[in-house]
Amino acid sequence: MTGPPPLHPGDGTAPTYGRLLLDHLLAGTPSGETPLTHVAEIPAREARYGDWPQWAPDPLVQAFRERGVDRPWSHQAEAAELAASGQHVVVSTGTASGKSLAYQLPVLGALAEDPHATALYLSPTKALGADQLKAVTELTSATDTLSTVCACAYDGDTSPEIRQWARRHSRWIFTNPDMLHLSLLPAHARWAHLWRRLRYVVVDECHAYRGVFGSHVALILRRVRRVARRYGADPVFVLASATTAEPGAAASRLIGAPCREVTEDGSPHGPRTVAMWEPPLLKDVTGEHGAPVRRAAGTEAGRLLADLVVEGARTLAFVRSRHGAELAAMGARRLLAEAAPDLVERVAAYRAGYLAEDRRELEAALSEGRLLGVASTNALELGVDIAGLDAVVVAGFPGTVASFWQQGGRAGRRGQGSLVVLVARDDPLDTYLVHHPQALLDRPVEATVTDPGNPYVLGPQLLCAASELPLSEDEVDEFGAREVLTDLADQGLIRRRPHGWFVAPGVEPHGDVEIRGGIGHQVAIVEADTGRMLGTVEAGRAPATVHPGAVHLHQGETFVVDELHLEDGIALVHAEDPEWSTSAREITDICCISVDEMHDHGAVTVASVSVEVSHRVVGYLRRLPSGEVLDQIILDMPEHTLPTRAVMYTIDPELLDRSGITAERVPGALHAAEHAAIGLLPLVATCDRWDIGGVSTDLHPDTGLPTVFVYDGQPGGAGFAERGFHRIARWLRATRDAVAACECAAGCPSCVYSPKCGNGNDPLDKAGAIVVLGAVLDAIEGSEPA
Numbered sequence: 001m002t003g004p005p006p007l008h009p010g011d012g013t014a015p016t017y018g019r020l021l022l023d024h025l026l027a028g029t030p031s032g033e034t035p036l037t038h039v040a041e042i043p044a045r046e047a048r049y050g051d052w053p054q055w056a057p058d059p060l061v062q063a064f065r066e067r068g069v070d071r072p073w074s075h076q077a078e079a080a081e082l083a084a085s086g087q088h089v090v091v092s093t094g095t096a097s098g099k100s101l102a103y104q105l106p107v108l109g110a111l112a113e114d115p116h117a118t119a120l121y122l123s124p125t126k127a128l129g130a131d132q133l134k135a136v137t138e139l140t141s142a143t144d145t146l147s148t149v150c151a152c153a154y155d156g157d158t159s160p161e162i163r164q165w166a167r168r169h170s171r172w173i174f175t176n177p178d179m180l181h182l183s184l185l186p187a188h189a190r191w192a193h194l195w196r197r198l199r200y201v202v203v204d205e206c207h208a209y210r211g212v213f214g215s216h217v218a219l220i221l222r223r224v225r226r227v228a229r230r231y232g233a234d235p236v237f238v239l240a241s242a243t244t245a246e247p248g249a250a251a252s253r254l255i256g257a258p259c260r261e262v263t264e265d266g267s268p269h270g271p272r273t274v275a276m277w278e279p280p281l282l283k284d285v286t287g288e289h290g291a292p293v294r295r296a297a298g299t300e301a302g303r304l305l306a307d308l309v310v311e312g313a314r315t316l317a318f319v320r321s322r323h324g325a326e327l328a329a330m331g332a333r334r335l336l337a338e339a340a341p342d343l344v345e346r347v348a349a350y351r352a353g354y355l356a357e358d359r360r361e362l363e364a365a366l367s368e369g370r371l372l373g374v375a376s377t378n379a380l381e382l383g384v385d386i387a388g389l390d391a392v393v394v395a396g397f398p399g400t401v402a403s404f405w406q407q408g409g410r411a412g413r414r415g416q417g418s419l420v421v422l423v424a425r426d427d428p429l430d431t432y433l434v435h436h437p438q439a440l441l442d443r444p445v446e447a448t449v450t451d452p453g454n455p456y457v458l459g460p461q462l463l464c465a466a467s468e469l470p471l472s473e474d475e476v477d478e479f480g481a482r483e484v485l486t487d488l489a490d491q492g493l494i495r496r497r498p499h500g501w502f503v504a505p506g507v508e509p510h511g512d513v514e515i516r517g518g519i520g521h522q523v524a525i526v527e528a529d530t531g532r533m534l535g536t537v538e539a540g541r542a543p544a545t546v547h548p549g550a551v552h553l554h555q556g557e558t559f560v561v562d563e564l565h566l567e568d569g570i571a572l573v574h575a576e577d578p579e580w581s582t583s584a585r586e587i588t589d590i591c592c593i594s595v596d597e598m599h600d601h602g603a604v605t606v607a608s609v610s611v612e613v614s615h616r617v618v619g620y621l622r623r624l625p626s627g628e629v630l631d632q633i634i635l636d637m638p639e640h641t642l643p644t645r646a647v648m649y650t651i652d653p654e655l656l657d658r659s660g661i662t663a664e665r666v667p668g669a670l671h672a673a674e675h676a677a678i679g680l681l682p683l684v685a686t687c688d689r690w691d692i693g694g695v696s697t698d699l700h701p702d703t704g705l706p707t708v709f710v711y712d713g714q715p716g717g718a719g720f721a722e723r724g725f726h727r728i729a730r731w732l733r734a735t736r737d738a739v740a741a742c743e744c745a746a747g748c749p750s751c752v753y754s755p756k757c758g759n760g761n762d763p764l765d766k767a768g769a770i771v772v773l774g775a776v777l778d779a780i781e782g783s784e785p786a
């Protein structure tokens with residue numbers, strides 16, 4: 001760990017605008033606080049241009065020129081050429097690098113050339129789809145040859161009249177995986193005109209398809225290729241992704257066919273200053289078991305936002321929750337009321353759920369400078385066209401390196417410097433990153449993780465495919481579904497006939513598959529007053545997340561659960577925004593079903609295993625934003641079991657003893673190591689810490705040894721634990737370093753305390769965890785060739 005470099009480079013060059021803004025923030029920091037842990041300068045990048053492709057129709061090129069695009073950037077031209085030559089392609093470049101043009105060009109080129117050709121556009125969110133549709137409509141209405149494209153949205157909000165019209169006339173349907181799954185695929189015969197001449201499928205923001213959702217989408221895209229084939233079409237896929245590692249491999253896995261990648265970003269940006277900022281430990285507030293607590297990232301972000309606005313810098317602050325975003329905006333306004341009252345009205349909060357007009361108004365206000373500062377939830381991350389800001393404050397690492405750059409990439413006016421500040425939350429991963437900035441700055445972003453082979457995803461998806469069109473033996477193999485097919489046949493859900501596999505009469509699989517909600521039986525979350533359905537949660541997770549009294553966040557809005565009826569599959573909630581959050585207390589047991597892969601390192605064994613996890617919720621804690629615990633409330637809930645995948649390691653008790661961990665310290669040391677490891681798994685797998693769970697014990701009945709498990713929170717697994725198994729050395733090294741870097745004495749939420757611990761964070765031994773992780777790493781690395 002090194003200290004921050006001198007603030008002004010001594011080589012005589014003038015400081016960049018980003019550096020000047022950072023100086024200003026430091027000048028406003030209360031004395032005694034040293035929040036800045038690292039500064040990096042990212043040099044400016046010059047634009048690199050390509051040429052308009054030969055095949056691009058002149059009127060289309062003219063329409064782009066009128067919109068200010070004189071020539072395409074190199075990556076746009078390269079991706080468009082690959083697509084037009086019939087190759088699937090993914091373009092993986094930064095925010096605001098004009099990825100849309102890379103697919104608009106080949107798609108509109110094909111639609112202009114062939115008056116019957118069609119295309120599909122898919123986005124993970126409605127807001128993004130709406131913005132992209134607007135842009136395409138502007139292009140087609142400005143071009144005579146494209147006036148028959150009739151691009152049209154087709155989603156849950158589309159009226160029956162428009163749906164009918166779209167089926168007949170639209171040549172470019174803007175939809176999402178959900179509608180494909182529920183409507184366009186099962187009712188393919190009604191969409192024959194679309195399928196027959198389907199030339200392109202655009203998959204926008206494809207890095208959003210990860211985990212179980214991503215696995216579902218991967219199988220939906222295989223269904224798309226199969227149905228199109230039946231109608232005689234063989235569409236080319238054009239995917240757009242944030243910068244991720246191995247985008248070609250991830251995209252190939254997603255669409256089930258080889259995909260080329262374009263990663264050389266030709267768009268220009270000004271120099272960027274990136275600062276790592278760790279709020280101080282609070283002196284007079286303590287959390288669970290008296291552990292120290294840091295100043296909340298949202299509060300700190302509010303202060304930074306105010307200081308930047310005073311400097312006249314257009315600034316966007318990303319905060320994880322709506323409550324946090326509103327607190328940050330309020331905090332900034334309060335500070336401005338004292339320092340610069342005329343600026344108070346130029347700071348606002350933004351949250352998910354805003355209507356499209358509200359979002360556009362906000363975009364306009366920020367880009368015209370009527371608004372100077374906005375605190376937003378991550379809702380803005382996808383699909384809102386705001387770039388060219390002076391500063392971006394990211395309050396809390398947004399979960400993946402890709403998201404961080406997606407947010408930070410909004411800073412940087414053409415040719416001018418800008419500032420990006422990451423403010424650490426009270427959380428082990430954030431702690432690690434602000435003390436090991438190279439893990440964020442010098443590293444290619446993570447690859448997205450999907451597992452289309454998960455039998456809990458594959459089974460229902462295969463049924464959907466078979467109900468759309470009978471499955472041939474070749475297709476069963478293409479889906480990798482031989483084993484799953486046998487299970488479905490044994491259950492009487494699918495039958496072999498002379499022309500392939502058919503679903504049994506009466507089987508209607510589509511409605512039962514929750515592609516976003518995960519797998520299995522769902523509990524609907526319903527607002528009791530209005531009957532509005534807010535969403536669903538898996539039955540298995542319901543006791544821990546929507547138990548009576550639970551505070552439930554939905555797209556940044558806050559609700560409190562009144563009743564949970566598991567047998568009816570419904571949770572009733574009312575809108576309320578209490579100051580506290582809740583976390584369930586539960587008893588968890590885990591048993592190994594089978595060992596899928598194992599590495600023996602002498603005193604340490606590491607394995608990828610299939611497990612069954614059983615949970616019983618026994619109560620919940622109410623906690624203030626400061627981290628302070630109000631009280632604990634007792635609940636009596638039924639037990640639930642989860643079949644899933646886990647990564648585990650065992651340690652010989654003699655090794656623990658030799659390392660100085662006495663028998664009575666073992667449970668606390670393992671428990672602390674487990675918590676921190678859960679917090680750091682997102683570093684090697686594109687998951688959220690809420691997607692995974694853990695169990696540690698000083699004597700596990702299946703292994704007979706001290707054992708730590710980290711498991712996927714979805715039936716059948718989501719690929720995260722498996723990724724942890726394959727990257728265990730890197731993962732556990734980062735875990736140990738994060739715990740060791742934390743300046744607390746005996747553990748805090750920045751290192752070993754977990755907001756979702758079922759045992760109320762007891763026992764926890766921070767020093768013991770560092771020793772245990774060190775011993776495990778020595779064993780792993782000592783027995784492996786370097």
Ligand SMILES: [Zn+2]
Binds near residue numbers: 742743745747749750
């Ligand atoms: Zn700590």
Ligand SMILES: [Zn+2]
Binds near residue numbers: 675759760
């Ligand atoms: Zn715990």
